[in-house]
Amino acid sequence: MAPQSEPTLGQPKTGASIPQLFTWEEIGIHSGQGSSKQDQWLVINRKVYDISNFYRQHPGGSRVISHFAGQDATDAFTAFHKDETLVKKYLNSLLIGELASDQPCCEPSKNELLLKDFRDLCVTVKKMGLMNSNYLFFGLMFLHIILLDIAAWMIIYYFGTSWVPFIFSTLTFATAQVQYGWFQHDLGHISVFQGTKQNRWFHMLVMGTLQGGPASWWNHMHNQHHAKPNCYRKDPDLNMHPLLFSLGKKLSRELGKMKKKSMPYNYQHKYFSVVAPGAVVPFFQLITFYFIYTRKKWLEFFFMLTFYIRIFLMYIPLMGFKVFMAHYWIARFLQGSWFIWVTQMNHIPMHIDYDRNLDWVSAQLAATCNVEQSWFNDWYTGHLNFQIEHHLFPMMPRHNYWKVAPLVKSLCAKHGVDYQTKSLLTAFADILHSLKESGDAWLEAYLHAKTDL
Known part of the structure; x- marks a missing residue:
């Protein structure tokens, strides 16, 4: 009997019995950017999937799954799918390989230790019954x-x-x-x-x-x-950017340098x-x-x-x-x-940028903040005063946000992630402060931008 060949890195081989192994660098090439928009791979729990012919049929929409092309989508997959076992059956036809054993569980741009602790927290949350509705x-x-x-x-x-x-x-x-x-x-x-x-x-x-x-x-x-x-x-x-508003200092400076003014x-x-x-x-x-x-x-x-x-x-x-x-x-x-x-109030004052492929926790915390809890704030905002918890666990019933909040705070404190909580009026005022700062950044760049002669 001929000896089995060792799995190698590179392009997948159709019908191969041994899983093809890939590096993060290889996966990142298939990001659906530029001239190859339909060339899209992603990773879920170290498994590599080719969604090039599937993303248009994705029940949740073609764009949301394409946003993770060339990236690890493990935590997003968990956050958006209630019955993971059922969904994974449909993923089998898209499976082309897995990460090589020497590859970390996530890309270098992500915090591996933070993700590990967050995934442990997800298990704890389910055991506590916080995903169950009242x-x-x-x-x-x-x-x-x-x-x-x-x-x-x-x-x-x-x-x-x-x-x-x-x-x-x-x-x-x-x-x-x-x-x-x-x-x-x-x-x-x-x-x-x-x-x-x-x-x-x-x-x-x-x-x-x-x-x-x-x-x-x-x-x-x-x-x-x-x-x-x-x-x-x-x-x-x-x-709304840049049609009506200029959002975020970085994007505002870009608009100003390009002399754009809607x-x-x-x-x-x-x-x-x-x-x-x-x-x-x-x-x-x-x-x-x-x-x-x-x-x-x-x-x-x-x-x-x-x-x-x-x-x-x-x-x-x-x-x-x-x-x-x-x-x-x-x-x-x-x-x-x-x-x-x-x-x-939870988003405009926060960091606005292009996709930097951060880990799930860092990405959500960079873009969201909380507003203090009170019976009025809970009712008035539909519990979106717990925006951090809602973004980390989007399928969690809102009446359980206050229960998971201390666990999330502890996780953030352990890993040095900023967990912001404001009063309702401060959060409203911060919208206007942020818009003024972004507008000023745009104006400064606009006035000093060089024009082509």
Whole structure:
């Protein structure tokens, strides 16, 4: 019998019985960048997968998986997949080899010891039952939102459309819509029900019938944000840069040096409060319908139509079309303002850059911060005051964030990772301070940039 050859480094051999071994340097070549966008490999638990022909069929979206091409995706895989055993069955057809034994568990740019301790923490978290949902909590949360929604209509029904009931109804409707937003966020992260299907169906119902948006669009955008937070060209939440805002000192200096000026960025801290929510509202309305049409998500389109039919039938007979339009768009603006300030207080003041391929913990902590806990802060932010814990464990039910927070703090302290916690007002103020600093950095670079003669 001929002796078996030793596994070697290099390109995979089809049909080989011995696993092909690779180095991080070889894997990094297949990053889907430049002229070979479809040449994409990634690593999960030291196994190497070729996703070049799969990423477009990825159920979570082609972009989110492509963001890890040429990188280790182990912790992102764990964070986004509830049933890892089931998903791994589909990965077998993509398997082309594994890391060589002399290769570390992650790329040199990552903190191997920190990752090891974090993965141990993930095991502890599951043993503590912190990934299990409390149905009573979510049931009461949903009930109080429904009551707010009904109250907005009853105020008009009983008191008419004079300015006092109009204002109170508008505020109540906006509050209900914001709280629906936090609830659909829970469903989108598969954290309300144990089963994925139940979360997906209720997500479509809440996002569609109760909010008027497509759940699949939210998943497509939000999963990318969690995968690479504050990474320019990978995090969709940075799409406002540079159209409306210049975010982060580094990116702002680049814009200035290139003499780019879509807006007077040095005044962005002054126009943020009006422009950001004012742009978000029509943008969401238009982009969601465009997404539905291009992706042919007709079931979600049906759910969206039920939302508009519902509010038309509830409000127009009571207040007429013109007053209803004022009621609806003012409420949407208030909702957009609430949403923008809460979601950006944890991110805009933090580090914004291109993808530096940091380890999971360092990447999330560099891009997120917390806001102090109180019953009001928890309710007002949908528990996104625990943004650090949410980003590290996106499928964890929000009522368990406060339980895991001390463990995360301890992990960060051990490895010297900055764990920031602020008051709510400080977090809001930091948005404006950060925008001013970025705007000033842009202006300085813009004024001193050399122009081609």
